Amino acid sequence: MKAFVVSYGDLAKLIDEAKKSYTIYGPVRKGGSYVFSRVDGLGDMELNYNRTILPPKKFFHLPYEVLMKFKLRDGFEIEAEAKAEPIMVFGVHPCDLNAILRLDEFFSRKFEDPYYLSRREKSLIVVLNCRGAKDEYCFCASLNTGPIAEGGYDLALTELEAGLFLLEVGSPKGDELVEKLNFPKAEVEHLEAKERIKAYAKNTFHRRADFEGLVPAPLDHPVWEEEAKKCFSCGTCSLVCPTCYCYDIYDEVGLSLKEGIRVRRLDSCQLYEYSEVALGGNFRRERKARLRHWMTCKFGGAGGGRYSSCVGCGRCISLCPAGIDITEVASKLKEVVKYA
Amino acid sequence: MSKRLEVPYISRVEGKGTLEITIKGSEIEELKLRIFEAPRFIEAILVGRPYYEVHEITSRICGICPVTHQITALRAVEKAMGVKVPEHIRKLRKLLAIGGILSSHALHLFLLALPDYTGHPSVVEMAKAYPGVVKAGLRIKEAGDGLIELIGGRSVHPVSTVVGGFTSIPTQRKLESFKATLLKAKEEALKVSDFVLDLDFPDFERKCEHMALHKPNEYPVNEGRVVSTEGLDVSEDEYRKYVYEVQVGYSTAKHSLVKGRGSFMLGPLPRVNLNYGNLSDDAKEVASRSKFKFPCFNPFAANVARLLEIITLIDEAIAIIDGGELEGPSRVKVEPKEGEACALTEAPRGLNFHSYKFDERGFVTYASIAPPTCQHLRNIELDLMEYLKGYVHESEKEIARRSEMLVRAYDPCISCSAHFLEVKVKKG
Amino acid sequence: MGKLRIGVFKFTSCSGCQLSMLRVNEQLLNLLNLIDIDYWVMVSDVKGKGPYDLALVEGSVSTPEEIGEIKEIRSRSRILVALGDCATYGGLNSIRNYMSQREVEKLVYENPTSIRSTTVRPLDYYVDVDIYLSGCPPDTSTIVEVIKDVALGVPPRLPKYPVCVECKLSENECLLIKGEPCMGPVIKAGCGALCPNLGRICEGCYGPAVDPNAESLLDKWREIGLSEREIVCKLRKYAGLSKEFKRWSGL
Structure with missing residues (x-):
């Protein structure tokens, strides 16, 4: 090298x-x-x-990107936007x-x-x-x-x-x-x-994170309830997370109703809409469930438990308006895991 | 034989109003401009609110001229708290207010009033016949909206305004680059000036007191002395000594009257009449081509006055930007304290008066607001009485059309009904 | 596809929502390819009786007459949109619901006998509302989006999530963390974080986000030093009547 x-x-x-x-x-x-x-x-x-x-x-x-343009004429014309x-x-x-x-x-x-x-x-x-x-x-x-x-x-x-x-x-x-x-x-x-x-x-480094053994995480641990009381479900943690990739795709149609764009937008599992399905059904209606989902994803849920997708940048802690701290939650959970 | 005529929902004005006219023979027996805008009690809801919310709430008096209600409230609050804002904040507020007037005037003149003169029911139809004129109007409105957004963040109910200044102010560079939009808008205004000047304005004059702010070296917008064509010349603090509100028994609204005289007119025409010398050169040139000679007492000439103000205020905005020195701290610190103060500014439609009292923690204990439309409502009625004399024998439709046109020339902003009353309709 | 026949109505309000619609400026002429204005008093003399494909209603209901009118409009409209906070939540007008009506009237009028106003209500207190387009005023492009969506026959995509999402994506410093009483975490997005982008705290003009954690925010505000009275004022401004804020706005 x-x-x-x-x-x-x-x-x-x-x-x-x-x-x-x-x-x-x-x-x-x-x-x-x-x-x-x-x-x-x-x-x-x-x-x-x-x-x-x-x-x-x-x-x-990108937080917001146009994936393609489309035109509704006799058929369906698309033009990919990749520059x-x-x-x-x-x-x-x-x-x-x-x-x-x-x-x-x-x-x-x-x-x-x-x-x-x-x-x-x-x-x-x-x-x-x-x-x-x-x-x-x-x-x-x-x-x-x-x-x-x-x-x-x-x-x-x-x-x-x-x-x-x-x-x-x-x-x-x-x-x-x-x-x-x-x-x-x-x-x-x-x-x-x-x-x-x-x-x-x-x-x-004074702050340490130990996520091992937290996938699957104890789902009924009181820490989830405690943190959910503070949490705003504002999505900051996942939006500023360097590894969170969840996104949403939708179409925006022009005033002529004959052409439009397909958009990809950064999404967050902390938002109520994220887990909402047709007719208003929702898999994670409770704040607690959303918070728990994100943290366990970072603990390693996304990688099937093989590796943590957290890189320790500290953004989710320093930018959380509610003062929630993933490393603190992990250590509380570890107590239970250790003695289980 | 008496006929009763009702114009329900006067259209192309901002808000809800009706007009009832009772004609007996060739006499107008009764004429009522009735506002049935639901009262919103803005003054009441202000009581008990903190000083830093006042302008945010008064902004919602009117979605057409939120800027003026913000600035008037801010000035009054700052006076009560003993705060003086630096010169660059004063200039930026003037730019903001200019944006508000441009937007409001363009909306009124090109989208709401012009169809009266071209014979169309609305701008939609008019746009087909005169696309260039409508586009010009929309561009001027865009410049006004854009200027408000540049300084205030949002054209309807701006957000960066706070007691003591702004939460953030645009860079000189951003202001410079907005000049192109302003220049373009002015070009449009000059281009359509012939069209506006040549409109078939009704020949009608009624001498009445015209009142406006006046400043020696600038076109008055956010401050000045109150002057009138009858010789009034007082400061804003003395205003209430000379102009008082009355709740007339039969009436639809609190009328404002000048002590010892009576009703008066506010808005673009009185402003031009009383500040003709402060019009910009290009505006004066346009004025010289008008069939109206200023001072002018034909209420329909307000439409020409709007055009003259559009040109003058664009010129002033450009001069303010060119003058520089618009950067500095965005706000000064304000500590709440007990006090009271009033402020008077020129809203697009005329003098706007706010007055407040605060307790020692800065909560409002008293609020009084007199927006222009309220103040000169009586004058509109008197104009109508006089103007319609010549048309009593016309068809009801024609009388209605002519009355609406005159009411519209005042550009009444009925949403500003901070305190319009609603009365039972007297049956004919 | 035929044009949408629209009606725009104003109840107890400031006209700002209509002005936000008119903010389309030059695009107005394009928008007119999509809609026929059947009723819009501010813009046109044409006073059509519908039926309307789309009724956009600004303002809250605050007089006995308005109760009848909104029911009438509902019966003549296929899709009814509550345009803005007054229509959606009661808006700023609703502040007076927390005061005695006599007291309110006396503060404004010397002789209030002829005043005929009732408690301020949002539209859906009296009629079914199909689409809520909150904001004081709602953003121009969002209004246009909704008109397009109705024309296409699809439900509009309106955010329910809080302002923080837009604020973070604008890379603003968190004003709440800096010790300012921002409402962003409990307020619906859609403004593009307009105020925080300009260094101003969110004042809440888009109304409550879905499932807002107001209790947690109130704790923060108390930490910052807001008095209980200021807290009530904040929650009682644009959407005090909403089910989300009602509990804290002082009734």
């Missing part, structure tokens, strides 16, 4: 080079928070960010990268999703490894999804010391971009420095 040592100035060069082929997105400040947003250069970005409000999934699994543009997402944290890798897996199962995959194919992801927990909400270390990325990126950066980065190449696409730039090659000492940072970083 190729690796280089680059300065802050080199990173600016990297972005300038990338701008020739990609639109660049990176973390920028929004009030007291951060969002991934279009940037002109490195100066627009805030590299020392904790987490963005929406994860990078918004670039690949993926090349984008570079700069400064992705390892937790978010791992989330993208899970989405990759999901959208390329038996039925491949051409919309998602074409956007992924055109994208270039530059990971920014974390030198430690960004704040009290981070818990990637206990799920092995951070703080240092182990692969799956195009390029990865680790800040070795102020203004000096290790740049690792993880894909041919990443290679293609950096090869023209003649950055100095990394020496063993640099790789060792990274290992030291990794060893240190892992121990900076």
Whole structure:
């Protein structure tokens, strides 16, 4: 694997080079928070960010997208809408990268999703490894999804010391971009420095998550009732979750009633409508059932219990208006599981 | 022989009103503009509400001119709380109010009033005959709506307005880029000016007191001294000393009267009459081509006045944007306290008066609102009495048509019936 | 497919819903390819008696006359839409239901003997409503969507979920977490999180979301420092009569 040592100035060069082929997105400040947003250069970005409000999934699994246009004439004409543009997402944290890798897996199962995959194919992801927990909400270390990325990126950066980065190449696409730039090659000492940072970083996490044995979760545990009392069923947890992929598809018809678009919109299992069927039937009418569904899905329900689909980014905890904490719920459930 | 004529549901006005006219021989025995808009008791529901909700609630007095009811309430609340907003907030509020007037005037003139003069039952039919004129009107309305949205977030009941300023304000760049829309709207207004000026306005004049705000160096919208064609010149705080409300026994509404004189007219025509010097050059040029000479006392000329205001206010909006210095803190801090204050602004239809009292925690203890339509309702009746004299022998249909046209020229916003009464109909 | 014959009616309200409809501006001419205006007093002199394929009714019912009128309109309409909060919940008008009628009248009129208004009610207190299009005012494009859906004969897709969904997708910072008394978590989406996008708390003008957890929100507001009186004012603003908020709005 190729690796280089680059300065802050080199990173600016990297972005300038990338701008020739990609639109660049990176973390920028929004009030007291951060969002991934279009940037002109490195100066627009805030590299020392904790987490963005929406994860990078918004670039690949869009909150709202037009799947196709249709016309009702003599028959039914459709025109697929798939115009993926090349984008570079700069400064992705390892937790978010791992989330993208899970989405990759999901959208390329038996039925491949051409919309998602074409956007992924055109994208270039530059990971920014974390030198430690960004704040009290981070818990990637206990799920092995951070703080240092182990692969799956195009390029990865680790800040070795102020203004000096290790740049690792993880894909041919990443290679293609950096090869023209003649950055100095990394020496063993640099790789060792990274290992030291990794060893240190892992121990900076106060929050831990242990979801093992929680699929299936105890369904009648009182914690569900307690949390449901606080929960607004507002969907924030799943909308900001980097691995939640549930969506809804519907048609919007134009004023002529002769043409329209088919739309895909990000959905959330926390919403009442999500589990609603014809004639108003609903499989998860109770708030408790919806909350429990989402958490058990994150515990590993979605992966058939084989792996947790939580990457420990901390968004669902830090952004929950009701103050619900998945790690706390898990530990309460574990008590029961342990003694069962 | 007496005939009684009723125009049920005056159409193409905002709200519900009927007109009852009793004609005996060639005399109009009785004439009643009856509002049967259900009363909404806005002043009553304000009592006990916190100061920061007042403008949000008064906005709902009227969906056509929510901006004016917000700004009037905000100004009154701020006065009562002893808050002064910085200059850039004052300018942005003027832009917001200009948006409100553009939208309202365009709606009224092009969509509701013009069909009177082209002989169509509604804009739907008129659009087939004069698509260009209707499109021009819709574009001007779009510019007005767009300006409200740019500053207030929503054209009907804006949302970013708060006591002390705004929750967020647009960047200078965004305002700059809106200029194109304004310029386009002005171009449209100039293009259709001949069409509007050449309309067959009835020849009718009735001298009455015209009242409006006045400012020396700008077209008055959100503030100014109250002046009239009869020499009134007072501040908003003195307004109630000179203009009082009466609940007339038979009447449909609280009328407003000037002490010692009587009813008066508000709205675009009095504003133009009393602020002619503040019209923009392009507006003056259009005015010079009109058959009306200002000051003018033909109520139908209000339609021309609307066009002149559209042009002037677009010019003012552009000047405000060009003048810059519109950025700064979006709001100033407000601490509730006991107090009372009133404020007077120019709604699209004329003077809008709000007055409030608050307790020490900032809850409303008293509210009084006099929207323009209420205030000059009596004047509409008097105009009708005079105008219809010449038509008493016409068919009922014709009398009805002419009366509706005159009522509409006032653009009465009957939804503003913060306190319209409903009376039993006196049987003929 | 023939054009929809529509009637637009106003009860006790501010006309804002009709204005929101007229906000289509230039699209109005396209919309007219879809509808025939049989009755819309604000726009047209034509005062058709129906039957209407679609009646859009703005306002709450607050006088004895209006009770008769809404029943009459219902009998002449295939689909009846409650347009806006006044029609759907009673709206801002309903604030006065919490005061004594005499007191209300006396606050406004010196001589209230001729006032004939009753308790404020939403339309469905008196008649069946087919579609509820809440909002103060409802969003223009949503009104157009509903008209299209009625023309197509499909049930409209109106969100029941809370404003937070739209707010999060707009990547706003949560105002509630920042200590402001936002109503977003219990209020229906459809506005595109208009207010939070501009830094203003949700004031609740779209009415209650489905199954709102008002109790939990009230706890938050108390933590923030809202007085009980302010809390009641908040819940009693646009939809105090709704079954969702009734319990807390003070009756």
